[in-house]
Amino acid sequence: MQGLDFSVVLPYWDLLLIGAWWTALLTVAAGALSFVFGILFAVTVLYASAIVAYPVRVFMWVFMGTPLLLQLFLIYFGLVQIGIDIPALGAGIVGLGLHFAAYNADVIRAGIVAVDIGQTEGARSIGFGKWQTLRYVVIPQAVRNTAPPIGSNMIALLKESSIVSVIGIAELVHSAQLAISETFRPFEFYVTAAALYYILNLVLEAGLRRFERHVEVSR
Numbered sequence: 001m002q003g004l005d006f007s008v009v010l011p012y013w014d015l016l017l018i019g020a021w022w023t024a025l026l027t028v029a030a031g032a033l034s035f036v037f038g039i040l041f042a043v044t045v046l047y048a049s050a051i052v053a054y055p056v057r058v059f060m061w062v063f064m065g066t067p068l069l070l071q072l073f074l075i076y077f078g079l080v081q082i083g084i085d086i087p088a089l090g091a092g093i094v095g096l097g098l099h100f101a102a103y104n105a106d107v108i109r110a111g112i113v114a115v116d117i118g119q120t121e122g123a124r125s126i127g128f129g130k131w132q133t134l135r136y137v138v139i140p141q142a143v144r145n146t147a148p149p150i151g152s153n154m155i156a157l158l159k160e161s162s163i164v165s166v167i168g169i170a171e172l173v174h175s176a177q178l179a180i181s182e183t184f185r186p187f188e189f190y191v192t193a194a195a196l197y198y199i200l201n202l203v204l205e206a207g208l209r210r211f212e213r214h215v216e217v218s219r
Contacts, residue, residue: 005185009192012179016189019175020196026092026171027158027204033097034157035150038104039139045109047134063102069163071095076167092164100157107149111142151208158204159197172196 009016044056063071076091086094115138123133143150165174176193180186 004188006188006192008183008185009179009188012175012183012189015175015179016172016192016196019170019172019193020200022169023158023161023171023197024200026089026096026161026164026169027154027200029093030096030100030161031154031157033093034100034104034153037097037101038108038150039143041101041105042108042112042142043134043139045105046112047130060102060105063099064106068095068099068160069166071099072163072167088164088167088169091167092161092169096157096161096164099160100153103153104150107146107153108139108142111146112138114145115141147208147212151212154208155201155204158201162197 041056041060045053045060048056072091072095075086075095076088079086119137119141120133123137128136161171162173165171165177168174170178172193176189179189183189
């Protein structure tokens with residue numbers, strides 16, 4: 001029986017750090033995409049005409065009701081069959097971003113609805129148009145009100161980013177698996193990967209807390 005020996009991790013430390021870097025990059029890029037599209041989807045569902053809003057509702061329903069793994073397969077392996085060839089990294093960012101955009105949209109939509117109607121009336125009374133009111137008054141307040149649940153979605157995105165290893169992106173789990181294939185020491189590398197994920201999670205949580213404090217101050 002083999003005992004635990006974490007010294008086997010040291011020769012692969014650079015590989016794991018590179019994997020952690022790609023995980024962080026995926027999280028930041030997909031998180032930004034999910035936030036921007038979350039706002040766009042929420043505004044479309046609430047204010048666009050039915051012919052535009054209904055397809056967006058269906059899109060959100062599909063992405064919230066199907067597994068992220070299946071969505072990644074469809075984007076990476078499926079779209080190429082109709083002539084749309086997206087590189088693995090791009091497919092990972094798009095897949096993660098759109099998946100969590102659907103959840104962010106649902107949260108932001110509720111935040112927009114919760115904004116006091118008096119805010120809208122006040123903005124219109126000083127000459128703001130409909131879209132100016134949305135941009136400068138309603139959406140900023142909705143984002144402030146929904147910062148905690150959006151932050152929770154970002155943390156979930158970080159954890160779910162490991163799924164992109166199935167399409168060959170050399171993120172943290174994929175890097176750990178490469179090391180395991182050479183050393184046959186799964187426990188040591190998976191524990192090390194878990195520790196790195198925990199560190200990334202702490203960094204992300206610290207950033208989110210800072211953002212939430214900034215939001216509270218700006219109210």
